[in-house]
Amino acid sequence: MGSRALKVLQLVHTLDPSVGGVAAAVVSLSRGIARRGHKIDIVVLDDSASPWLVDCGLPVHALGVGLTSYRYSPKLSPWLNEHGGNYDHVIINGIWQYLSFAAWRRYAGSPIPYFVFPHGMLDPWFKETFPLKHLKKWLYWPWTDYRVLRHAAAVIFTSEEERFLAHKSFWLYRARERVSPLGVESPPPVSPQSCEGFFSRFPRLRNKRVLLFLGRLHPKKGCDILIDAFAQIADDSLALVLAGPDQVGWQSELQRYVDSLNLGDRVVFPGMLQGETKQAALTVADAFILPSHQENFGMAVVEALAVGLPVLISNRINIWREVDQDGAGYVESDDFSGTVRLLNRWIAAPQNVRDGMRANARRCFEQRFEINKAVDSLLQVLTEPVLTR
Numbered sequence: 001m002g003s004r005a006l007k008v009l010q011l012v013h014t015l016d017p018s019v020g021g022v023a024a025a026v027v028s029l030s031r032g033i034a035r036r037g038h039k040i041d042i043v044v045l046d047d048s049a050s051p052w053l054v055d056c057g058l059p060v061h062a063l064g065v066g067l068t069s070y071r072y073s074p075k076l077s078p079w080l081n082e083h084g085g086n087y088d089h090v091i092i093n094g095i096w097q098y099l100s101f102a103a104w105r106r107y108a109g110s111p112i113p114y115f116v117f118p119h120g121m122l123d124p125w126f127k128e129t130f131p132l133k134h135l136k137k138w139l140y141w142p143w144t145d146y147r148v149l150r151h152a153a154a155v156i157f158t159s160e161e162e163r164f165l166a167h168k169s170f171w172l173y174r175a176r177e178r179v180s181p182l183g184v185e186s187p188p189p190v191s192p193q194s195c196e197g198f199f200s201r202f203p204r205l206r207n208k209r210v211l212l213f214l215g216r217l218h219p220k221k222g223c224d225i226l227i228d229a230f231a232q233i234a235d236d237s238l239a240l241v242l243a244g245p246d247q248v249g250w251q252s253e254l255q256r257y258v259d260s261l262n263l264g265d266r267v268v269f270p271g272m273l274q275g276e277t278k279q280a281a282l283t284v285a286d287a288f289i290l291p292s293h294q295e296n297f298g299m300a301v302v303e304a305l306a307v308g309l310p311v312l313i314s315n316r317i318n319i320w321r322e323v324d325q326d327g328a329g330y331v332e333s334d335d336f337s338g339t340v341r342l343l344n345r346w347i348a349a350p351q352n353v354r355d356g357m358r359a360n361a362r363r364c365f366e367q368r369f370e371i372n373k374a375v376d377s378l379l380q381v382l383t384e385p386v387l388t389r
Contacts, residue, residue, distance in 0.1 A: 006038040006382070007086060011103055012093040013045050013071055015052050015060070018245040018272055020216065021299035022119050023052075025158075025182045026093055030058050032183075032375035041087070043080075045073050045099065072098045080106040089382045090114040092152075095121050095145045096137065104148040113153035115382065120158075120296020120318070122166035129293075149175040154381055156180050158297045161318040178381045181319075182297050183374030186365075187306055190276070190283040198280040202268055205284070208239035211343075212285035212309075214273070214300040215292070216247040222291035222314065222334060223254060229291075229339035231261045235347055238266065240289075243281060245272040282307045286354075287329070287346055291339040292317055302369045308362035310354065312342040319369075326364035327357060 010030055015023045030040045041059045046052075048062040063075040076099065084090070084106050092103045095118055107114040137145075149155050155175040157163035163177055199206045211230070215221045223242060230240050240263075242254070251269055258267045273281050282288070288304035288311045295301075295317035302319075304311050311329035313320055315338075324331045330345050332338035349357075367373075 006033075006379075007088045008033060008038060008040050008382070009084070009087040009090045010040065010042045010093065011044075011091065011099055012042065013066065013097060013099055015042070015044050015046060015056065016050065017052055017274070018216070018247065021182075021297060022093055024184070024299050025117075025119070025297070027056065027058065028184055028371055029182065029374060029378060031185075032371045033379070034058065036375065036379070043076070045071055045076070066098060070098050073102075076102045077106065085112065087112060091382075092116045092148070094119050095148060100148045101144055104144075104151065108147070108151040114151075116149060116152045116155045118149075118155065118157065118162075118166065120162060120294070122169045123162070123294055123296065124165055124168040146172055146174075149173070152176065154178045154384070156378070156381060158182050159318040159322075161321060162296055165318070178384075180377040180381050181369060181374050182299065182302070183369045183371040184299065184302050184306055185371045187279055187282075187303075190279045194276050194280040195284050198277060198284060201277075202241075202270060204265055204268060205239050205241065208266075209237050209286040210281075210284060211238060211240050211287055211289050211312075211346075212281055212304075213240070213242045213244070213289055214278070214281075214303070215244045215290060217242065217244050217250050217254065217269075218247050219250070220293050222293055222339070223250070224257070225334075225336045225339050226289065226291050227254065227258060227261070227263070227267065228336055229343055230267070231263060232340055233343050233347065236266070238286075238347070240267045241270060241281065241285070242267065243270050243273045243278075278303075279307070282309055285309055287312055289342065290314070290317065291332075291334055291342065293334045302365065305361045305365035305369060308358045308365075310346075310357040310361050312346055314338060322364065322368055326360050326368075328361040328364040329357060 010026055012026045017023050034040045043061045045066040046062045047065055053060055063073050066073045090107055092100050155177055157179050158181055160179055163179055217223055288309050291314045293316050298317045298319055301311050313331055314334035315331050316334045320331045323329050330342050332341045
């Protein structure tokens with residue numbers, strides 16, 4: 001790669017961590033690139049006063065919240081025209097909104113290569129689940145995002161599974177594909193005081209084997225089938241923590257459902273956990289569980305692996321093959337019966353099997369998803385010779 005410092009621009013709609021894993025991925029990769037001595041800037045369509053930008057620790061240019069669901073920004077193209085030539089590489093995070101289209105108009109055919117992370121937005125799950133939205137996308141696909149992908153120096157998928165699935169969404173598809181994983185930093189050890197503070201905050205969890213769900217409370221994540229499956233488990237030593245932001249106003253309905261099943265003393269909704277509290281939850285948990293119907297990468301899964309926490313996941317999470325291959329958890333289908341099997345397999349596992357799975361989880365993280373592995377991989381993609389397309 002040589003020793004020359006690169007100037008890299010990241011474009012992303014928002015860095016709000018409550019929206020999903022893309023924000024965390026952009027921040028962790030950007031920090032990793034900066035630690036290598038490269039210059040990194042982030043352009044984001046957030047209000048400059050957004051609380052999540054305060055301690056970001058990276059150069060962020062907040063252009064204001066985009067308008068409508070398309071997130072149109074009248075400031076984006078002028079900013080790119082004025083400053084966009086100051087970079088060696090440009091990374092576009094996400095498609096289907098104005099940001100990717102504006103970046104394509106600025107950089108297609110220019111000497112500055114741009115790269116696209118679709119972040120799962122080409123997954124056929126959306127086509128199957130929202131056919132009318134897919135039809136709408138198909139109407140303007142040939143004129144917009146098809147071209148965004150076709151003219152990119154590379155379209156970067158975060159797993160082989162994501163790359164494979166992307167071919168199933170649109171028959172008109174052409175891209176120079178690369179696979180480069182995301183990653184997180186290895187977390188510092190959590191103090192006993194932090195763990196005790198967690199139990200003091202949630203006393204119902206003390207002396208329980210905690211199954212931890214981390215993610216948005218959203219139908220896509222399978223929260224409802226997880227509650228149904230948990231209700232089938234007679235083991236009173238287990239508790240379920242459904243931790244995450246209430247993105248679509250679903251939490252009250254889920255809580256009422258939990259109460260109707262007489263599970264109120266075994267299911268906890270702590271809201272979104274961050275920082276030390278989240279690390280304490282990961283540390284005291286017995287296992288991580290996510291029966292999601294669609295998960296492009298699964299940053300929360302990787303955060304669990306980072307602390308050596310076995311993961312119980314569906315086969316709709318795109319890193320499920322890596323988890324299964326490394327023996328870092330159990331994988332089943334994303335339905336009620338599959339989620340029941342996840343729970344029963346974990347409960348039935350002897351202690352030595354669980355201990356081995358903890359070691360495997362940490363090893364899986366270190367070998368595949370530690371942030372420096374991800375940064376090495378991304379820098380290799382960015383600095384490959386760009387072929388004429």
